[in-house]
Amino acid sequence: MMNLSRRKFVQTAATSAIAANALLSKAGASDSTASKTVKVAAIGCGGRSNRDIPNFIKACDMLGLKAEFVALADAFEDKAFEQADKYEIDRSRCIVGWDSYQKVAESDAEFVMLITPPVFRPKHLETLVEAGKHVLMQKPVAVDAPGCRKVIEAGERAKKKGLAILAGTQRRHTVGYMENAAKIENGAIGEILGGTVSWNGTVPWIWERQKGWSDADYLARNWLNWYQMSGDHLGEQHVHNIDVANWYLGRTPQSAIGFGGRARRETGNNYDFFSLDLDYGNGVHIHSQCRQISGTYPRVGEFFRGTKGEVQGGGKLKGVDVSIPKFDVMDKDGNVQELLDWIQSARSGNPINEARQIAESTATAIMGRYAAYTGKFVRFSDLMANPKSEFYDLKVSIQPEHFEKGIVALPPENEVPVPGDGKEIRRRV
Numbered sequence: 001m002m003n004l005s006r007r008k009f010v011q012t013a014a015t016s017a018i019a020a021n022a023l024l025s026k027a028g029a030s031d032s033t034a035s036k037t038v039k040v041a042a043i044g045c046g047g048r049s050n051r052d053i054p055n056f057i058k059a060c061d062m063l064g065l066k067a068e069f070v071a072l073a074d075a076f077e078d079k080a081f082e083q084a085d086k087y088e089i090d091r092s093r094c095i096v097g098w099d100s101y102q103k104v105a106e107s108d109a110e111f112v113m114l115i116t117p118p119v120f121r122p123k124h125l126e127t128l129v130e131a132g133k134h135v136l137m138q139k140p141v142a143v144d145a146p147g148c149r150k151v152i153e154a155g156e157r158a159k160k161k162g163l164a165i166l167a168g169t170q171r172r173h174t175v176g177y178m179e180n181a182a183k184i185e186n187g188a189i190g191e192i193l194g195g196t197v198s199w200n201g202t203v204p205w206i207w208e209r210q211k212g213w214s215d216a217d218y219l220a221r222n223w224l225n226w227y228q229m230s231g232d233h234l235g236e237q238h239v240h241n242i243d244v245a246n247w248y249l250g251r252t253p254q255s256a257i258g259f260g261g262r263a264r265r266e267t268g269n270n271y272d273f274f275s276l277d278l279d280y281g282n283g284v285h286i287h288s289q290c291r292q293i294s295g296t297y298p299r300v301g302e303f304f305r306g307t308k309g310e311v312q313g314g315g316k317l318k319g320v321d322v323s324i325p326k327f328d329v330m331d332k333d334g335n336v337q338e339l340l341d342w343i344q345s346a347r348s349g350n351p352i353n354e355a356r357q358i359a360e361s362t363a364t365a366i367m368g369r370y371a372a373y374t375g376k377f378v379r380f381s382d383l384m385a386n387p388k389s390e391f392y393d394l395k396v397s398i399q400p401e402h403f404e405k406g407i408v409a410l411p412p413e414n415e416v417p418v419p420g421d422g423k424e425i426r427r428r429v
């Protein structure tokens with residue numbers, strides 16, 4: 001179940017605006033007790049860092065602070081150098097290698113952005129929390145159930161240490177979504193009866209294998225297309241919409257059944273499409289649908305119908321009038337606002353902690369993936385609370401330590417799980 005009730009969320013969001021103003025006046029004053037330099041590191045210098053790095057700099061600027069990148073870490077030198085050059089950070093600050101997260105943990109960075117493939121997230125988060133860093137961990141935060149539970153444990157340790165943990169689910173920091181969540185909490189659409197969440201689009205990118213790449217290199221560069229690295233696109237991309245369902249309903253689903261398949265993908269071993277029935281109990285079902293096939297009808301969003309109205313994600317809400325707190329966001333772009341919230345919350349001593357909510361949304365996606373891959377009825381408790389379940393301790397075959405020890409084994413390419421008989425039959429496609 002979600003830890004943060006919607007009511008508590010509304011309060012937190014409202015008070016964070018107050019904390020923001022307090023911090024602003026502190027940072028803006030010539031008070032030498034508030035350090036204006038924010039030491040930060042990024043681990044993972046790929047596509048998403050093109051947003052998180054400049055947005056972090058922008059957020060600091062907006063707060064009257066100065067971002068100082070003490071480290072840019074990546075498994076590969078070319079990636080780290082590319083970002084260093086782009087943001088005029090001295091190349092000497094680049095850290096390269098599979099163990100670069102450990103070196104960042106030893107650095108004097110106060111804030112660390114984890115922007116690597118999801119399979120690495122639980123281990124890297126655990127290490128950084130141990131080292132006392134405030135962490136942005138991009139969604140999704142794991143690819144199997146043990147990983148989700150590890151993230152929740154690390155999140156609890158972070159709370160005890162006063163560390164701020166942000167999840168990269170920017171809808172939670174986007175004003176339209178925040179207002180709708182508050183309205184739903186206050187009864188604007190009554191009880192949610194059902195809905196649909198979708199991410200139907202195209203494969204974001206493919207890295208074809210190049211001469212000289214090891215299996216580890218290929219997996220890390222083309223990670224998006226391997227379920228052991230990404231959690232499949234159901235977890236990697238569609239988790240955003242699933243997270244909104246869990247947020248608006250104020251709970252996780254109890255179980256999933258579903259199906260999926262692979263029609264046109266060219267590399268790796270992800271499916272192309274999934275269709276799931278997420279059962280939230282009390283007769284409430286959410287249809288979760290995602291597809292990555294070019295040339296097909298695109299739809300990304302969320303819709304929920306309640307006893308008194310209906311809502312489109314962070315958009316139009318038809319229902320009864322209710323009053324909600326004013327959300328005094330500084331930036332309408334949730335991708336920036338989330339970083340403002342992260343920095344402000346850490347520095348004001350009231351740290352945000354999104355570890356449990358994103359671990360549970362990630363686990364929801366993993367539950368759906370197992371349901372589709374095996375054809376079984378899968379309970380949320382099978383992943384999170386029932387050690388006797390076959391899914392509870394099931395780990396993907398590729399683990400972060402394999403990269404560090406140089407023992408990565410490439411799974412068979414273009415072979416996917418086939419549901420139906422309880423055994424792992426694989427089919428070449």
Ligand SMILES: NC(=O)c1ccc[n+]([C@@H]2O[C@H](COP(=O)([O-])OP(=O)(O)OC[C@H]3O[C@@H](n4cnc5c(N)ncnc54)[C@H](O)[C@@H]3O)[C@@H](O)[C@H]2O)c1
Pocket residue numbers: 043044045046047048049073074075076079097098100101115116117118120138139140168169170220221236237403
């Ligand atoms: N919030 C959002 O809307 C959003 C958008 C895009 C991506 N993301 C998430 O951000 C994460 C990264 O995605 P991306 O699109 O930037 O991928 P990417 O492949 O472009 O970048 C990942 C980088 O991590 C590096 N890397 C891989 N393994 C590493 C390791 N063990 N240690 C250090 N570096 C390592 C890669 O070399 C690469 O440069 C993913 O979890 C993705 O789901 C979130």
